[in-house]
Structures are given as structure tokens and as C-alpha cells.
Amino acid sequence: MQAANPYIFKIKPYIPGKPIDEVKRELGLKSVIKLASNENPYPPSPKVLAAMNLALPGVNRYPDGGCFVLRRTLARKLNIDDGQLIFGNGSDEIIVLSVKAFASKGDEIIIAKPSFLIYEIAAVLSGARLHQIPLKDFRYDLEGMKAKINAKTKIIFIGNPDNPAGTYITQRQTEDFLRAVPKSTLVFFDEAYFEYVHAKDYPNVLGLMKKYPNVMIARTFSKMYGLAGLRVGYGIASPEIIDTLNRLREPFNVNSVAQAAAVAVLNDEAYYRKIAKDVEAQRQYLYHALQELNITFEISFTNFILINVGGDSSQIAKALLKKGVIIRDMAAWGLKGYIRVSIGNASENKRFIKTLGEVL
């Protein structure tokens, strides 16, 4: 059986991680904490739990393929038209659909390096030529990206805030950049972590969409809204772009429990803002504790921190794992000596700091 897509084998096969219970059993550990995937450390709010519960007896029915209630709730909240939204099985799916829709062999895609791995995988599979522009001081090198733009450039991905650095580009930088991009190039802003940014100069990309119809935003319920396990994200763009993407998606791509949970989350925002405040306070705790350990890090506008552990980050990650602390080694992302740590709850963060001190 020969693969029709010649790019498939350029992708490393996905090696699934083991569930935490398996890790515990294998390492003989009683407790393991996971600070590797930038998850919200808290369970859903009581209202969200109740809404999900209510959806369970009805899972024998197909989900609403149009996400009717979720669409209406979110469109009103964002003050946009229903037709400007597409929902996905996580915002991963929005990224993948966008590449499928707008780039193929002979085209070019520009991303940062390092960057969220799904941009790279989707680009490679499309057959488009990929330009990876190294971060400068852990910030997007927008001039470097501009220099690579040509008539073949179909998509530019901008993680804002960025993963794994946790930095952001400003309103002014965004506008300057958009002025330099041809209208035939999609500028895809991945705002997975935007809820954590309170900086005044963080860009209002939604507000720029009328002037720049080649702009698209992806957001997710997986991060601040804590629904990573249910898989629901969304894209915002012009109705024309959304129509194109909708033709490519499977009709029932967002499950019904996710839809119910996402609506409930949007109706219970105060709860989630409070949790975000807690994460932000914990970020300060981690900064101070890392400084006390004489460890440098990037100031983050997200729920994770990129930390320079100096030595062999893969060894350090392994040593942490043996003591039941799972973090992300950044060596595979080309950042030797760095780890990325999600901000957990108070006791998880304390345990991480204590264990890191022991390991170093």
C-alpha cells in the first residue's frame, strides 16, 4: 500500500506518551505531577461540570454539526457575525484545515523557529516550502519574516503570545507587519494563550480584520478555559475564508459534551478570570523561586515559562521525571539547555521548584 502523499514520511511518527497511571506504575511512584502541556491545573467550574453532566445522557445523538448554540453565544460575545466562526476538534484542527485549504506544493509558508509543532507538521504534509525564521531574543523576528515573503507565500503563522517563549508582538508591530504583507497571504494569529495577556499594547487583531481581510485568528478552550480533554477550539475570519474551511471539515467534528461545556464556560467567565489571576500569581512565585535558585528564564505572558537550566536539559528532564515531575525538554525544539514548565497550582509549583533544586 503506497502512500499517495510523498511528504508523510518526512513526519516523525507520533509516539504517544504513556498515561500518568502507567508512568507511576513503571517508576514505582505514588504521585506524579504533569507540568508539560500548558494545561489549566484546575477542574471545570461547578456550572461547567453541571452542563457537561446534563449532556451525557444525550450522547447517543449526533452532535450539532453547526455548533448552533455555541456559535451564537460566542458571536454575540465577540460582536461578530455567526458566519465568521468555525469550530474545530481543538484549535489544532483549525490550523490543519487552514493549511489544507490555502497551501500546497509550489507554495510557501513562513513560521518562527522554534514554534508550535503543528504548524511545521501541517506545512510539511501540504508539500509547501517551509521557511523557519529563528526567534531573536525569544521574540518574533518580523523583519526576517518579511524578507521571506514573495508571491508564493500563502500563510504566515504568528503565535501570539508565542509558544514556547511566552512573548508577544505588539499592536504597532502587528500593524506594521500587516501593511507589508500582500493581501493574498493569510496571516494566521494563533491566540491560544491570549486570555493571559493584560498588556495594553497587545494587539486587537479582531479589530484589524475589516482593514486586513487576509487575517485569521485561532483560539482555544483548552488553555485558560480548561477543556483540553474535550477538544474544542475556533477560528475567526472573513465569511469567505470560513466558508472555504467549512467545506474541508468533517460534518460532526466537535463533540456534544465539548459544545455544552464551551457554552457553559462562556457563561461563567468570572470563575475562569479568577483562576487566571491565581495562575498569574503563581507565575510571580515561580519567578522569585527561580531567581533564588539563580536560574534565568523568559518573562512570560502565558501559563508557562521557558527556563534556561544551563546544563543538559534532556538529562534534567529525565531526572525530574524519576522524581515524578513531568516538564517539557526543549532540546527537541532546538533549544538545548531549556525546559518549558506549565504553571500548575501552588503545591505543584512548590514541588517543581523543590525537585529542580535537588536535581541541579
Add this chain to the structure above:
Amino acid sequence: MQAANPYIFKIKPYIPGKPIDEVKRELGLKSVIKLASNENPYPPSPKVLAAMNLALPGVNRYPDGGCFVLRRTLARKLNIDDGQLIFGNGSDEIIVLSVKAFASKGDEIIIAKPSFLIYEIAAVLSGARLHQIPLKDFRYDLEGMKAKINAKTKIIFIGNPDNPAGTYITQRQTEDFLRAVPKSTLVFFDEAYFEYVHAKDYPNVLGLMKKYPNVMIARTFSKMYGLAGLRVGYGIASPEIIDTLNRLREPFNVNSVAQAAAVAVLNDEAYYRKIAKDVEAQRQYLYHALQELNITFEISFTNFILINVGGDSSQIAKALLKKGVIIRDMAAWGLKGYIRVSIGNASENKRFIKTLGEVL
């Protein structure tokens, strides 16, 4: 923003149906029944409900990307290797991934006509040439399919039992067919409804996989297992085929509540067999009631029945909808004068028969 895939606009955009609550409001109906999507009419079993409930507080964490527990449970049950399974966001995703992996422009795909719409959509999007072989007496015309096979044929889809006819091909037909197909052509058996077939000559395709490594099976938890709303299906094939498909999927494509529910379903099979018996008894009720109304239909090996309503099926579907009964008009599938009715619970089926009698 120009689409890179020139086939996108050959697809009719997906027009989402309205949720039942909206239909009720618009038509001023107090109660609406849906017999249009071949769903299990019953809620999940108490054990499955409990398992889902247990998963809810943990949805802030990403799902297990490898479906570790579900994979192990199902592999043991089917007596196959873990590496022979791929899980999808519904079996739709397995179909779509298979086409993406193995067919593109210049290739050919063979399906029946009419057939499950996703085969056609996936084939059109791939750019492959599509051969649609009309059913003969509502059965697969395997000789007609064979006649279209050539060196470019990459995939043949066989719905078994078929949707929308509800008929099946036998062990002997399957073996005869496989002998005639080159080993470079994937024969994709979609067994979404196989749990409803008790015929002794229904093929054991899994048993043929060693001899025919170009065979693949897709199954789903959406039909007899009643988890349509959660989106979980699976593919069984050689480890080589599964590896290729795995490279194309998104890492977290199956949500965590679906995984928990699917494991619980597999551990509570007796409950579901009992429900299937009920559906099968209701099928007999519907046969008799339709005969009393002098309406002809196909004998079905599934949880739906293809019914020849004689007149304008679109008008009849509309008239039924006005009275709160949603069924599937088959005119769009090229079967004018036919409707497809899912087998509901006793009261739903009675209401359907009563309303159909009034409408005709």
C-alpha cells in the same frame, strides 16, 4: 485568499441542520422525534454514564493521544496487536485519513452509488477520479466494481452492511472479490452497522486480513454503542497501514470522555446486546406496520430501513417534519421516492407509522 485545493468548490458547503429545540420553536411543535441519523435511541448504560461522569473533572488535561486503555481493551477483545488499531474522531475521520494517505490526483477510487456521502466527499477532495457503481437491486454490484479496477485504483469502499440500503455482501462474495483486487489497492470495509448482522454468511473480514494485507476495516461507537455525540470510531489494518494513517492524524484527535465511554461500553457489552435485540424486534414491528400500509421496503441488516414511499419523497419528508417526525429524504442520494428511517424506540416507531399513514 485563493484556495490551494481546486476541488474544494466541487463540494456542496455543509449546511448545518438546526437543533431540535430550534425546529420545535419554529414549527410550534411540542415534541419532535428524529429518525434520520441511524442513532441508537437509548441513552448510555448506567455503567457508561458513570464512567463518563468520572472523566469530567479531568477534562482540563489533554486526552491520552495514544488511547492507551481503549487500545489495549479493544485489541484484546479482537485478539489483534495494539499496532493494528487507529482511533478517530468518529469513523468519518478514519475514512478521510485513509483517502488522504492513499489517493491523490491521477489515482482512482471506486464506491457504490448511492453510498455514505463521506466516501464521495473525501474522494472528490483528494483529486482522485471517482467511479460510482450503481447498486443492483439495492446490493453492491461487485462485478461492476471489478470491471473498473485498473493500475490506478487506490481505494475501493465497501459499506457492509451498506448505507442506505441496509443489505450486506457475504463471506463468499468478499473472498471472490478480494481475489480479483490487486494487492496495491486498499479495500476499505466500513462496518459501522456490523453489530446488527447475525447472518451466518456475513464475512469475517478480520479473519481475511492476514491473507489480504490490503484490507482495512472501519467501525464506530456511534451506532449500536450509542456514542455518536462523543465521536469515536476506529480502523483495523496492518501495522504498516496504521503507521501511515497515524502520521496524518492530529495528536489528540479522540477526546477523553469518548475514550472513557468507549472502554466502559466494551466492558458492558451485554447491556448493548440487549438493546440491539430490542431494535431488531422493533424492525419486525416496522416491517409489519409498513406491510399493513401497503408500503414496500428493503429487508435491512441494520438499525434503519430504506422505504419506498412511491410519491414525491421530498414532499412526504416535509409533511412528516411539520408533524414533528424527522426522517431522511433519499432524493438527494438519487433515490427519488425513497426515505430512510432509523429504528427508534417503540413509541417513536409507532408515531412514525401513524404519521406516515396520515401523510400518505
